[in-house]
Amino acid sequence: MTKPQSLFKSGRISCLPIRNRVVMPPLGMALDSAYGEITDYHIAYYEVRARGGVGPIVMEACLVEPTFGKSDFANSRIDDNRFIPIMHRLANAIHKHDTRIFVQMHHAGRQSNSALTGAVQIVAPSPVSSPVIGETLCALSLEEIADLEDRFVQGALRCKMAGMDGVKRFNHRPCEQQFRNCPIEDQHCCLSS
Incomplete structure (x- = not known):
C-alpha cells in the first residue's frame, strides 16, 4: 500500500509554513495543574508528538475565563x-x-455546568439552557459580552507573547458560537504578523 504523498508535503496555514499536513487535533489530556497551568508532563506529551513528525499541533481547550468558562475539571488557562x-x-x-x-x-458558555463553576450560575448569551446540561442560565449583559470579547483578545496576545504560532476557536458550541443560530466554520488565526 502506498502512502498518500500530499499528506507528507509541506504546506501553509495562512502565513505559517508547516512541514507536513499531518495535524494533531486537540485532545483533552487533563495533565494540567489544579490551577490550569501546563505541567512538565504536558510539555513532554506534546514534545513526543512533535518529535514523531506531526506538522502542526492544536493544543486542547485553554480557558480565557476560569470561573464561568470551564468545560472540564482540568482545563489549561491563558487568562493571566x-x-x-x-x-x-x-x-x-x-x-x-x-x-x-x-x-x-475556549469559554464553555451554556455547555458548562454548576459542578464545574463551583455552584456559580452558568453564563451564556441568553437564558435558554442547553438540552444536554439542563441548568438555568444567566444571560450575559452587554458589558459582560464586551469583557468576554476582550478576554479572547488578551488570551491571543498572551499566546503570541508565549511564542505560540496561532490560536483556534474551540468548535463544540462554546460561548462565542452560542450567539449564532447555526454552526460556524472552524478558523485559525496566525499570530506571526
Whole structure:
C-alpha cells in the first residue's frame, strides 16, 4: 500500500509554513495543574508528538475565563500573564522539532455546568439552557459580552507573547458560537504578523 504523498508535503496555514499536513487535533489530556497551568508532563506529551513528525499541533481547550468558562475539571488557562512562561516553555519544546503549535481558546458558555463553576450560575448569551446540561442560565449583559470579547483578545496576545504560532476557536458550541443560530466554520488565526 502506498502512502498518500500530499499528506507528507509541506504546506501553509495562512502565513505559517508547516512541514507536513499531518495535524494533531486537540485532545483533552487533563495533565494540567489544579490551577490550569501546563505541567512538565504536558510539555513532554506534546514534545513526543512533535518529535514523531506531526506538522502542526492544536493544543486542547485553554480557558480565557476560569470561573464561568470551564468545560472540564482540568482545563489549561491563558487568562493571566502568569501562564505565559510555561506556555513559552511548551512553544520552545515544540519548535525545536520544526513543528507548529496552536492554542484552542475556549469559554464553555451554556455547555458548562454548576459542578464545574463551583455552584456559580452558568453564563451564556441568553437564558435558554442547553438540552444536554439542563441548568438555568444567566444571560450575559452587554458589558459582560464586551469583557468576554476582550478576554479572547488578551488570551491571543498572551499566546503570541508565549511564542505560540496561532490560536483556534474551540468548535463544540462554546460561548462565542452560542450567539449564532447555526454552526460556524472552524478558523485559525496566525499570530506571526
